[in-house]
Amino acid sequence: MQHAQKVQNSNFVSAAALTLRYLLGGKTLPHFIPWAVQNLNIDASKQRKIPAVPSSYQESRLPHHVRQELEAIAPLSIEGMDRLIRAHGQTLSDMARLRTNTFPRIPDAVIWPDCHEHVVKIVDCATRHQFVIIPFGGGTSVSGSVTCPEREERPIVALDTSEMNSILWIDKEQLLARVQTGIVGQDLEREMRARGLTVGHEPDSYEFSTLGGWVATRASGMKKNTYGNIEDLVVQTKTVTPVGVLEKSCRVPRISCGPEWEHVIMGSEGCFGVVTEVTLKVRPLPPVTRYGSLVFPGWEAGVRFEREVAELRLQPASIRLMDNDQFRFGLALKTETTWGGVILDGLKHFYITRIKGFDPASLCVVTLLIEGHAEEVAERERRLNAIAAKYGGVPAGAANGERGYTFTFVIAYIRDLALDYDVVAESFETSVPWDRTLALCAGVKRRVRDECARRGVTHYHISCRLTQTYDAGCCIYFYFGFNTSAFKDPVTVYEEIEEAARDEIIDCGGSISHHHGVGKLRKKWYTDTVSEPGRRLLLAAKQTLDPDNIFALGNMAFNEGNQEETSIKILANPIRPVCCFCLKMINLFMPFRAFLKFDNVCTDNNVFQMHYKVTVFMLLVSALLVTSKQFFGEPIHCMTDSDKDKDIDAVNSYCWIYGIYTLKSQFVGKEGVHNAYLGVGPDSNKEDDKIKHTYYQWVCFVLLGQSVMFYTPRYLWKIWEGGRLKTLASDLTSPMVTKDWPEYRRGELVCYLTHSSMYSHNMYALRYAFCEILNLINVVGQIFLLDVFLDGAFRNYGAAVAAFTHTPRIPADMTDFVSVNPMDQFFPKLTKCFLRRYGPSGTIEVRDRLCVLPLNLVNEKIFVVLWFWLLMLTFVSALAVLFRVLVFSARPLRTVMIMGQVRNVKRSIVSSIVKRFGFGNWFILYLLGKNLNPRIYKELILELCKEMEHNNTFTV
């Protein structure tokens, strides 16, 4: 084992820790270096880059008199190393900056209070002297939340909670404990276990992370199924804020007095104050703890198993599913085994792959941790095995289960070690509803691969793990790392790729984070996640609890800098209304951006997409615009010449519903001279002079109805298509040329296309053609419908507007109604309205009103755009139908189209395939060509040709 490396030999601090703490400590990992060489192309013989200890640090900015005052409260240090250690969390960027000592800002001092009262005094001192406090727990944050804000000009003091580490009391009767928040997870658990109790909160970082950190980040532990997440465990919190101590007056299990302010503190990431004490639920120690594992033939089977277990609420304390890549990474961490062990492993391998027939390249593993009484554990295990069997899963032993858990602890150390070998790596996580889990995992991996391909990242690892399950969904962890030797700034490359992956996560319906929090890294998605009112609530809470921005960490929606610009104060900023307007506009379109997204697997063409993507998007946005009071105010506002109209709302509604009108005769002449406004003037009492405008209230419904109609052909095609192409192509679409296109996939595709009769896909292709014809009929029908809706105004509307815009007429030219701007004719902004009512003596009085229709400013443009768009769409849809008829009937054209998809393949090869294929099979092949990686597609074509030559069973 030339490459075998003893982890124990490492002089890297993390690796040393690794050796002491875990099952792997001091053991040889014979498979690890070969795995890293093969997957990440590391140079194991290379001299490790061990960073030097910094020799100088930034000057402390804490004024001497403040320092003296703080020293009188609690121990304080301005030593460089003390400050550097508290300047960072555990993100990749933190690690990179730590190794090069390039933090733009580090704390100016570190202070160690040991009780709540100390914290009260420190916060009071900060308020008087205006310095910033950063609460610091275990420093395991992976969101940049403890990193000092770069632009902060005030002195920064890191408030290290590690001395507040006592358990204040334990009530075994009530099963409660009051604990100071600086206690580290494993210390808390050790103390509890010594008393026959457990808190059961075990995040993977629990060797270092603290109770305060858990509360401040809304942490989640691996045994959350039995004990709950941190928000389920906390009964009461005590928080020191600059305006006082926030604490519920009673220690009750639940209180119907909302909102729950403790939930404002949970997940506040240190921005509101310091959590000093917490009352926690504790449980008696379970008598039995058993590990287990199950092997499944593939990721999908494993996810479906997890889904059913969650549905039945049968989750043991922990249940995690690793995908195939992660499983193989886990195998690489196997230690040297005895001969007996080797034989046993061989037998297991034989059983799984030969007897059960699992493909080693796709199998996945579930690790289990079951706690409880012996009978409960045995029964749970039995039921889980029975469910697993339904999905083709088989038990794989306790040792594998335990190794799976160790793996999640050591992986962070390996990340640090990897930096020495030019490999950067990091994990990121999300929560996702069950119905989107598979798509999200596939989408993110694909996105990462695509991003790597774009940047020339050739050796990388991307894998995922399903770690926590709920009724409504689950948590997915991704691991991504790559060889950086070709990059000057690998951390930026990593961050760009992770950002793209997070965008994909959000697009696929995942969350900003399941438990790592927002910090500074995920701020970009904060407002979208909680909505604009949600962001304002956060700012309002900040303004109330910390008006001077003492806890200026700059996490979540808060700015990083001296002035908390995002706080409520800035509402007075004159630029803000403009920004707000733009943001509102952007937010308005956000829900529809999915329409513009490109599908991973394309089953149609651009013309088809113009119907159900572009047109539907346009119609929905238009419908939304005409209903958005926030931009244009009320759709109608009628003016009166007296103050007596107290019932103006009723007047507005009446005019809006029953009719406003303009007068043809008043469009002639100069506005303000010959008439009050265009179309508005004295009534001629001739019925044919009136142009009634009654359709405005229906515009939104018509647009919505049209969008449904434009989507219908797509909907039909989706149903008929049935995901066939996705099944055929989904894992072969990446532009990254893969040398390891699995043999069995090649066989599957060739077999699918050749071992079916030439007519088997004709119906598929005909249905597609039918949908194209439907598109054409629909667009023509919609033009007629709009014309009827607008009383015949639509048919020439766009052309008339264009003509008027080209040669605008001056008022003197407006000698007749036809010469008026068509936008004003059909969408007047000012109209007449009259209503009748009884006078004091019973005489019917007619009241004249002038109504403003601000929405017509939008309507007039919407219909111009629609006119041009629908006309163009009709034209291209007709061409598309014509083209389809030609393609399906002319074989040479089909050959040319395939030739256009593959390079350097002889025409005779393509033509021989097309000759044997009916237009249905050709259509599938053509769609595959649109989606598959070009190299894979070319190989498929050649393979098809070979197959046809050798296998005469496939005949025309």
Ligand SMILES: Cc1cc2nc3c(=O)[nH]c(=O)nc-3n(C[C@H](O)[C@H](O)[C@H](O)COP(=O)(O)OP(=O)(O)OC[C@H]3O[C@@H](n4cnc5c(N)ncnc54)[C@H](O)[C@@H]3O)c2cc1C
């Ligand atoms: C290898 C690894 C594995 C991880 N696994 C998990 C996991 O399984 N589950 C999980 O949830 N997270 C996990 N994390 C993330 C991290 O451990 C959690 O966010 C943890 O809760 C942070 O605790 P901490 O004590 O280290 O807080 P720190 O990193 O010190 O601080 C985090 C934030 O909390 C604030 N804060 C800390 N203490 C207080 C306090 N007393 N009062 C007010 N604010 C405070 C800080 O200001 C900061 O904003 C992991 C991280 C790593 C590196």
